Amino acid sequence: MTPTRIEVGGPQPYPVLVGHDVTRELGGLLTGATRVALLHPPTLRERAARVRDDLVAAGYAVHPIEVPDGEAAKTLAVAGRCWDTLGELGFTRSDAVVGLGGGATTDLAGWVAAAWLRGVRVVHVATTLAGMVDAAVGGKTGINTARGKNLVGAFHPPAGVVCDLAALATLPAADYRAGLAEVVKCGFIADPAILELVEADPAAAVTPGNPAERELVERSVRVKARVVGEDLTEQGLREILNYGHTLGHAIERAEDYRWRHGDAVAVGLVYAAELARRLGRLDAATAARHGAVLRSLGLPTTYRADAYPELLATMRIDKKARGNRLRFVVLDGVAQPVSIDEPDAETLSAAYSEVSA
Numbered sequence: 001m002t003p004t005r006i007e008v009g010g011p012q013p014y015p016v017l018v019g020h021d022v023t024r025e026l027g028g029l030l031t032g033a034t035r036v037a038l039l040h041p042p043t044l045r046e047r048a049a050r051v052r053d054d055l056v057a058a059g060y061a062v063h064p065i066e067v068p069d070g071e072a073a074k075t076l077a078v079a080g081r082c083w084d085t086l087g088e089l090g091f092t093r094s095d096a097v098v099g100l101g102g103g104a105t106t107d108l109a110g111w112v113a114a115a116w117l118r119g120v121r122v123v124h125v126a127t128t129l130a131g132m133v134d135a136a137v138g139g140k141t142g143i144n145t146a147r148g149k150n151l152v153g154a155f156h157p158p159a160g161v162v163c164d165l166a167a168l169a170t171l172p173a174a175d176y177r178a179g180l181a182e183v184v185k186c187g188f189i190a191d192p193a194i195l196e197l198v199e200a201d202p203a204a205a206v207t208p209g210n211p212a213e214r215e216l217v218e219r220s221v222r223v224k225a226r227v228v229g230e231d232l233t234e235q236g237l238r239e240i241l242n243y244g245h246t247l248g249h250a251i252e253r254a255e256d257y258r259w260r261h262g263d264a265v266a267v268g269l270v271y272a273a274e275l276a277r278r279l280g281r282l283d284a285a286t287a288a289r290h291g292a293v294l295r296s297l298g299l300p301t302t303y304r305a306d307a308y309p310e311l312l313a314t315m316r317i318d319k320k321a322r323g324n325r326l327r328f329v330v331l332d333g334v335a336q337p338v339s340i341d342e343p344d345a346e347t348l349s350a351a352y353s354e355v356s357a
């Protein structure tokens, strides 16, 4: 089947290619580069070797750089090692970085490319569900610091994104499930058809290769492409993609990144829905729909009751915050996201009762 090509607009437009075995399209996105640095985690060593062989056959000088698995890659030390390697390779502005992996790898690869020589080309080959529907698209790159999640980074759009659905066959079930949290997020903020597809058969939705998979990926990518195409640097509209992330990121930090991003976002989505309900913005049925759909997928919707003070302190350095004012994305209804400024402390705290275990 031919790949679906979804164009992302904005100052530097680029395609997102979705389909089975579309990794072969990668070479075409690197035209003009001499050297290619191929960042990948150890879990994808064999896949990286195949990609390297194909690119070498197409005439590129390919240098695989193995980075730590998952969130452990998103550190200054790892980025520094990558820059050292680019320096040793004599990497120039006409060369290119490829991020092969999940969101953690592509966030790192994007940041390495964004900062090297103040910006070289990056192309992402997303191999997880979260990577395909979210992380690889949109140009948000970054690493974590001791203070919190993604606190250092840049907006650096890729020159192209490859979403090879065949890669999902080897993804651990827990990572596939976590990726579905971002899919559900897209459903609530912009595309209710996503929610209907998931709700129609949640047991199928958690299975790689399910009949709805391609449509779910494509619909989610279209949501993201439309938003980032209009507002690359998050001046306004793009905040909607952060739905569920204010609490979600705080949970990730509280867990020292041992929780999957999507799992933390799932709890954050339920919290944001309850916040909107208590503020009189969202009807009870739509708020309850959040927990119902996420639980039907086996995603967590609760967190430690005693963690609230620590979570609140972390939420204050969320990137949407302005000075001492917290900002949240909430819904006025399905596909009606809105940003709110400094909700009152009592409502913030009371809403936590919905997710506290």
Ligand SMILES: NC(=O)c1ccc[n+]([C@@H]2O[C@H](COP(=O)([O-])OP(=O)(O)OC[C@H]3O[C@@H](n4cnc5c(N)ncnc54)[C@H](O)[C@@H]3O)[C@@H](O)[C@H]2O)c1
Pocket (backbone or CB within 6 Å): 041, 043, 044, 069, 070, 071, 074, 101, 102, 103, 104, 105, 107, 127, 128, 129, 130, 131, 134, 135, 136, 137, 138, 139, 140, 141, 167, 168, 169, 170, 171, 172, 175, 178, 179, 182, 261, 262
């Ligand atoms: N930049 C953005 O816009 C954006 C959006 C969403 C998420 N993110 C970030 O992405 C990260 C989460 O992404 P993720 O869920 O992809 O996690 P991840 O990158 O940690 O990957 C999850 C696990 O799957 C393994 N893996 C990857 N592809 C595989 C495959 N095809 N087969 C077998 N194993 C495979 C990885 O080695 C890892 O252990 C977080 O750091 C999050 O902050 C960024």
Ligand SMILES: O=C(O)C(=O)C[C@@H](O)[C@H](O)[C@H](O)COP(=O)(O)O
Pocket (backbone or CB within 6 Å): 134, 138, 140, 149, 150, 182, 234, 238, 239, 241, 242, 243, 245, 319
């Ligand atoms: O692309 C965006 O914008 C998002 O907010 C998508 C999120 O799913 C993603 O996790 C992002 O990295 C969070 O951004 P941050 O600015 O809160 O770090």
Ligand SMILES: [Zn+2]
Pocket (backbone or CB within 6 Å): 134, 182, 245, 261, 265
């Ligand atoms: Zn996310």
